Structures are given as structure tokens and as C-alpha cells.
Amino acid sequence: MSDVSMKGKGLGSLGAGLRQYGMGVALIVIFLVFSALSGGKNFTPMNINNLVMQNSYVVILAVGMLLCIITGNVDLSVGSVVAFTGAISATLILNMKLPIAAAVPAVLLLGLVIGMWQGIFIAFLKVPPFIVTLANMLLFRGLTMLVLRGQTKGPLPGGYTLIGAGYLPTWPVSVGGTSFDMFSAAAGILASLLVILGEVRSIRSRKKYNFAVPSLPATLAKLGVIVFLINFFTLRLAVYQGLPFVLSVMLGLILLYTFFTNRMVIGRYVYAVGGNIKAAALSGIKTQKVMFWVYANMGLLSALAGIVLSARNASATPKAGDGFELDAIASCYIGGASAYGGTGTVTGAVIGALIMGILNNGMSLIGWSVDMQRVVKGLVLLGAVTIDLLNRKKKR
């Protein structure tokens, strides 16, 4: 192995890293701009808490949507599936008196089955995904209306609403008159340590194999930003009511799917199918199976989002999840996924979702109308993708 190659490699991964950094920086800048405009309102612990809870479903959907987008397609049905699974969940609990511990797995299974139903058409009958999911968007919205008879079903019991609006156990300590949750703080510190440990391990293994390692200042800067962000969130949440339960669900999903896309063989196959389906097939990859499971997975995550949403609202409504598919798709594109398929990262999609969420939240705080919010979100999507494309062109 020559020295030259090592340097080249380091530069290459830095370039990819920079793009993601750019997104992270944009996220912070947007947050600061709105904080200036709203007089610091978005810094309040309650707002941070709301930010997490309001955006949890979009993050969950964006993670699943990312896989669809990597294959070069989209899923338009997720909003309707969110509403339908929420409606079924409410019906199971309120009308059929099913215990929550049984209803939740049943609804998740239902989501998986819905995803498989779409997957059959897409993967094996070769109907274009755009059409299949458009049809199912209509179908499941209609079914939701039928199940709910056009009415809101609620209120859902307290045990259920914990999923969407509850908190992890707390360990409150009084600090200068305000309650402070030591558990949140401890979780933040633990997470920081884990991140640092992970980085050290990765650098060590790279050194062992004689691979290029990023420079010390770059590593320190990266770790500094991540540790700061983690603790900023946990400390803010500590002075509110502690860590929201959905935060742990989100984090779990992000870690799981990052591992899935980066490290697992099947994750690699998803990228291969999106990058060049013929080359993938001639490399021995069962492309139909990959497509099938990508959409089945999307169904499962839609059901999860449906449960979280209905739990947070303590009810199921016919209009629930309206337009969620567009938020999820936009998140992935803002996060750097290509509309042609083959590229995109979970981290990017999550950052994209957070950017959308902070925009929504910030504009609400400064009193902009929903109509205006749509205009701004549209412009941000258009701008982000255009800049990304121009950047890539320049590099060539």
C-alpha cells in the first residue's frame, strides 16, 4: 500500500464528511436565526421537548423512506398508512378492549403486512412503486375514514399515550428551586462517553490496519460539536420533565438503521439495487427480494409512526398523518439522498427531518401562518437540493 493512496482516501472521506457537516451547521444556523427572531423562545426547555416529540414521527418515517429513496423510488402511502394503523390501534384498544401490550405488536404486524402487500405489487408484479403507493395512499385514507366513520376516536388510555407523550424514568434533584433530572444529565454524559469511546476505537483499528486517520484537530472538532449537541439537549430536557420516551425509540432506530445501511450485507444490497439494478442482479443479488423487504420495512415503520402519533394525540383522527409522506421524502432529499437512487445516509435523512422540524417549530413560534410555512419549506427543499447538485457538479 502506497502513501499516496492513503492520502487520497483520507481526502475522499473528508469530502463526504464535510457535506454532512454542512447540513449539521445549517441546522444550527437555522435554529439560531429563529432564536433571534423569536427572542429566544425556541431555547426554552418546553420547546426543546416539543421539538423532539413533534418530530419523532417524521424522523421514524424518514428512516424508512430513506431506504425506498436509495432504491430510486418513493413511498407516497406512508401518511395514509400512519392514519390507518393509528385508527386500527384505537379500535383494538377502545372497541375490542385489547390490552395495550397486545395491541401494539398487533398493529406493528399489521404495518408489516401492509408493507408486504405493497411489496408484492412492486417487487414481484413489477408495478412501478410510484403508482402502487399512490393507489395505496388513496386506499388506506379511505379505509381510515371507513374504520373511524369519519370521526375522531378517543380518548386513548394513559398507558398508551405514554408511548408518544411519556417520559423515561427520572431522578429529580432540586437545584436553586427548579427541578433538575439527574437521569437525563447522566444519560447525556454516558452518551458522550460512548461517542468518544467509539471514535477512539475506530481510530485505533484504522491505525492497526495502517489506514489513514483524520487529523487530531478535525476529530476533536467533530467530537466537540457532537458532545455539545448531546448535552445541550439532555440538559435542557433535564430542567423540563426528563427524556421523552420517543427520544429513546428514535435513537434506537437511528442506531439500528445506521448499522444496517453501513455495515450489513443486505444494507449494501439496497444501495446496489438503487445504483444499478442490472449490475446488482448480475452480481448475484436477489433484487426482487430487496425491493420487497424495503417496502415491507416501510410499512412496519409507518405503523410505528401511527402508534406514536395516536399516542401523542391520545386519539385517532381521519386526517392524521396528512402530508407526512412529503415531509419524509423532503427530509431525505435535504439530507443529501439522490433522487436517482443509490446514495443517501440515515444521518443525513435524520438531519433533514430535524431541519424541517426546526423550520416548522420556529415559524410557528414567530407566528407565521401555516400557508407561509409551506412556502418556506418548499423553497428550502428546492434550495438545498439545487445547492447540493451544483456542489457535486463542481467536484467533477
Place this chain on the structure above:
Amino acid sequence: MNDHILEMRHITKAFGPVRALDDVNLTVRRGDIHAICGENGAGKSTLMNILSGVYPWGDYEGDVFHDGELCRFRDIRDSERKGIAIIHQELAMSPFLSIAENIFLGNEVRVFPGVIDWNQTRVRAREALLKVGGMEDESVDAPVESLGVGKQQMVEVARALVKNATLLILDEPTAALNDEDSRRLLNIILSLKEQGVTCIIISHKLNEIDAVADAVTVIRDGKAIETLRRGVDEISENRIISGMVGRELVNRYPRHDRRPGEVVFEVKNWNVFHPEVSDRRVIRDVSFNVREGEVVGFAGLMGSGRTELAMSLFGRAWGVGITGEMYKNGRKIDPESVKDAIDNGIAYLTEDRKGNGLVLANTIRWNATLPSLRRRFAKMNVVDHNLEILTVEECRGKLNIRCSSIEQMIEAMSGGNQQKVVLAKWMLSDPDILILDEPTRGIDVGAKYEIYTLVNMLVATGKSVVVISSEMSELLGVCDRIYVISRGEIAGELQKDEFSQEAIMKCVMNHIARERAA
């Protein structure tokens, strides 16, 4: 002075830090067929893109003079107005539109502004086809997708003619054509010359250049090395090659001394039907065998079914209603999917590396490990990145893949290097039988030699290789035994001592004659 239709002076073009062209001068005489040769990535296409306005004036340094007049093209339309037309390597046609529509695409005959005059379109399209020749039987209303690649190429030429092109640039026009279609196209170029059209032709097929060119400019590493003119200098394949690689290439095929062993792979009575036209038998009762450490060639005209045969063997990746038997090391196998085939030690390198072989928007490392990822680079379905990097690095050295690093994107590489990545991909899957379909299509002499050397290396370790190629000289140069395929049947088998182009063609002709008689 004014017998020069084109002069390009001191052309320099840089992409970032890379100088694709460095002070290149090119002078083309009116009415000549002027060939441009060079290895992949030497800068030929860049030069032509400057000439045709793809890279606008100001984007490069130096001057372009057409008919003695300084040109400052802003785009392709500007250059077309001067009568310069370019036919790109990848055909730029809309497959579902008719021949006539494609000929006038972007240049429509109009009754009123914005309204197409269909009668004139058809009449003039017909005229253009007649001028090109060889297309008399085709209806101008037929969709382009119904034509073979050779005829599509003719439509491209017709398209350039209706623009009143006086300077025609052809970028690798015969790369995708078989010998017969190539010859036809070259004849057309010769007849255009008689009609006063000047042609610039970029080609890797040196025998063609040898046959038609009046002048040859050799480009190496972004510099114009020399221009040879017929009547003044010697124009021969060897002369051009030595200019291209900067040294004498004594032999175009590496020497080999093989002693093939036992039969390791055998196919008996193989039949395959067309997936869309299910009563059309594309492969008929094909039986052949491959020995250990042997290179077996499949010769035949384009469309004879060689690719279809190979793909149907590769886990039924092509065709329906497949019947027949396949034996490996005497044991009957029946790979039902590509994965099965790979697991059984069979690998197939596709003829279309960009379309079917590689994921262009991903890295060398990523592409190279794709078929063997689960078996070789993963534990419990988790990929070992470090092992991946180490293995691919080693492969890069062994195959001499030129790149900034194994994390380089495939799309940024030259054709020859891309092909080496595809080869690396299949070498890493560790096959016993490696089927290479057109392994050197569109790549330069130097890279070809390296690929032949790799084949020798593989065979020396006891692997067996099947080579499918439209270049007969290549098969004669690298194979130990050749099967000739004609219309989906084995038309003959040639042993090493019977090798010659004539023998191959005789097999094909006899077979066709037998078919006619039957």
C-alpha cells in the same frame, strides 16, 4: 493555407488540477479522413468536445480556426451552424421515435414556426438515408428501437448529413459494431469523402484506421505526439501503436504456454428460448466443454447468440424454457439463480460494463466486493470494512488499476480501468469458470495487453476462462480452442493448429449455407 478546413492551435484544457489537454495542435485538410488515436483518457474526446462547442469558448485556452476563421462557439448549435457535426460514442437517439423524427430531432422541418411539415420530413429523411446507403429497405416511419445498432449508427450519420455537415466527427463509431457493419460504415465514410465531407474519426480499431485514414494524429497524455500523413509517412498498425504507448509493443498478445488438463466444465444439449418471443429458440442444442487451465473462445457474428448463451448458463440470467445439462468436475449442477451460479464457481463478466457491470456512482472498493460480499467479507451478515479495504488494495496493485484511491468513484475512471475493476470484482468471487464477454471492448491497446496478461495469470492457477469476442484476432491471440457460433448453434470447433480468421468465417458461411439448404 485554405486547404485546411480546421486548425486547432495551442489548445489547453484543464479539469481542476488535471490537464486533459496540453498545448495541442491539430490541422485537418479539407476532404481528408483524419483519424485521432490514443489510449483511453489521452484526451481525444475532450479535444472533440472543444471543437463541437460542448466546452464553450473561454472554457479552454488556445484558438480554433474553421476555414481560416477564428471560432468562438458558445454551444453545439454554434458549431453545427458552421457545418461541424459530432456523432458520439453513445448513440443519442430517442428509441420510440421514428427514423425520420430522429433524423430531424432538434432540427425539424417546419411549415409555420413550431409546426412540423411531416411530408417534407419524410421525403428529406428518405433522401438522407439514400445518400448514406444500405438503408433502402427501412421505412422512415419505423421506430429507431426496431433497428440493430449498426443501422442506428447509419441513422446518426443521416442526421449529421441533413444538417449539411461539412466536417463530421465520429467518436468510436464502430466500437459496438460487428465486422460486417463496421465495414459498411467505413464504406459510407469513404463515399462521404467523395461527396466532399471531411471526417475526423476516433477509433481504437487500428486496422480500420489503417484502411481508411489519410492522416493520423496520435495523442498521448494530453499532448499531440505526432501527425502521420499518407504518402509522406508510414501509416501502419505497429507505427500507430508505438506512437500511442511511446514504445514498441512487440507483441499485442502476451505469450503463453498452457497445458490444459481434464474437462472441468461441460454443457450438453443446451436450449434457450427468447423471453419475449417464447417460440423463438435462440440457443439450439449447444454442447461444449472447457478444460482446466484452458482459454476457450466463442467466435461468431453479432447476434449469433453468444451473449445469450453465456447469460443463460449464468444462473438463467437470460431466456426462458431453458433445457439441457451442465456438469462441473463431472458432477451435474443446475444453478437456478445468479447467486447459485456464483456459489457454483461460475462468473460472468458482462459485455456492457457501464449498463450491467458496475454501479457507476459508487467506489472501486464497493463495486469490487459486491458479488462476494456475503461469502468473503462478512461475518453474520456484518461487513468487515477493514478486510474489504485490505483485499481490494491488494487487488488494485495486482491488476494495476490506476486511480487516486480505492475510494474513487467508478464514473470518474477511464474505460480500461473500469474494466479492470469488473475483472477484480469477479476475481474476488474466486470462480473456477470465468466467462468474459467482450472483455476489451472500447479500451486501448495497453489496457488490453494487461487484461490478456491477467487472463494468463488466472489460467496458470488452474482456472478456466471462456472468452466471447467480436474481434477475431483477439480470439486467435488468446485462446487455446475456439467454438464458432452461428445462429444459436455450434457451427464448428477449431483447435489451436487450425486457427485463422478464414477458418472461423468458413465455419460461419458453411453453417449459414447448410441452414439455407435445409
